[in-house]
Amino acid sequence: MNLLQSLIDASSLGAVYALAALGIGLTFSIMRLINFAHGELIMIGGYTLYLSASQPYLVMGLAAILVVTVLALGMERVAFRPLRRASPATLLIASFAVSFLLQHVAMMIFGARPVAIDFLSPLNQSLEIGSLRVPWLQLLALAVTLILLAGLSSFFRWTAIGIQMRAAAEDFTMARLVGIPANRVIAAAFAISGTLASIVSVYMVAQTGGASYKMGVNMVLFAFVASVIGGMGSLAGAALGGFLVGVVSVLLQTYLPEGMRLYRDAFVFGLFIAFLLWRPQGLLVKASDRERV
Template sequence: MTSILQVLIDAFALGSLYALSALAIGLVFGIMRLINFAQGDLITIGGYALIVPSSQMVAELFIGDWPWVAMVPAIVAICVAAALLTERIAFRPIRDADPATLLITSFAVSFFIQNLILLVYTGRPKAAGIFPGLSQSVTLAEGLTVPGIQLVTSAVAIVLLAGLAFFLKRTRTGTEMRAVAEDFTMARLLGVRSNRVIMLAFALAGALAGTVAVLLVAQTGVLDFRMGVFLAVYAFFATVLGGMNSLVGAAVGGYVVGGLSVVLQAFLPDDLRPYRDAFLFGIVILLLLWRPQGLVVGKAGRERV
């Protein structure tokens, strides 16, 4: 019983990272119908924001030495600024282009950010341990110990998901965002300022990227120029699985993909564990064959059927 609880806690913690990342992808897709693969690189920017290169190109911990009440907002602000910059420079000029052009542009932005990080920091992984106290295990019950960072990750995800749900459903700006996601043209005719709504979607995606970056670095203690890319790939699969037209579906998909990943890692035979991802994506394919529209269908998706 204890081992099952341990697996469930691990699954929820990993699913929280995927859910937050998938939610960021879903926010931008809902507004612009853009699958922004550069979302993962925003996470990478948040991670590397912890260090400042010296004149000898040797990275020294800087922001990572700040108190967390200053460090976390600083990293989130940097990611928000980067997200808004990509929206203004790369995506706004081609906003009316076809989806393929937007997709290629997102890949271009992604590769640009990766190569910029390589130019400044080189491709060598760097140590950037933060919140060392969270690496200690917390005993929840006899025989059940959980790293503190997993509890923090789960709690942060719950608070952010609840806060975002409140914002989208209970505020005027959130209502405008939902209106634009359902019918962009009609929302503009009714007076919704599209530029503001799109910028807000990118800003929220950047804030989520910064939060994920802090949690990811606190968990791994390592920086790599592709650290956010693989997370974004899993988040994309989670978004598709949950439902591209539903933010609730994106979050649900994140928890499903994270849970399946942990369960497979825990219960697959030792000789099959290196092929965990093959089993994971195989299950995702089967689920999509069963429900090609995703696990949760948003209102906009129902209207298109």
């Protein structure tokens, strides 16, 4: 029964990692940009919930989604569009610069200490089934993730902009040559990425009851690991990697000796290095990438 409890906890955590990894994988698949400023989108969502704390929960959540999505679009227009033809290394440095800038602006405005937020606190109560105790928030996180994965799959398969994004992810240069509008496709990728980041921030604030200027740092790091494990550029791989990282993290937290649980993240990253030595291309490889090998 303890194993079943651990698997339930791992699934909910993996669902959140999957959403964060999808946000990173989406921009990478089109622009070859590893956007470490994605963590600051999560942070902005948290502070938006803080500023709208006097409003109903629904209004707070919608405000966070709207603000973060608009900020993601602004980030693409101001910071990354002028560097679109630059090398991936330049784009990576730019993402770090945007990340540190937003962190320090938030620290100047809100201070370095975490702020408390009462958001969806009733969902922290647990559903008890025998000896199993499952917080409603975990069930909601898993359900929302599955719905979003199904929705994104349909979006990429059946909508015009979704098909254009898939084409751009396969070969961006060729997609532009056949008339696919680059600005619209990249803006759509950032908008979806921002929406996913806002949903992650909603979960994190509901779980922890607070926000801080560093709240997105660890999340984006684990999301990046999940993206690499799944296969950079593969959205299905990003989701799969997110669930795997969540499962490994929870199982290590559960079954490591008590004195070693403090070093759980070190074990996670150690396993990550071992995985890359075995399969550096990740679990799922796009057909276009496989042809280049």
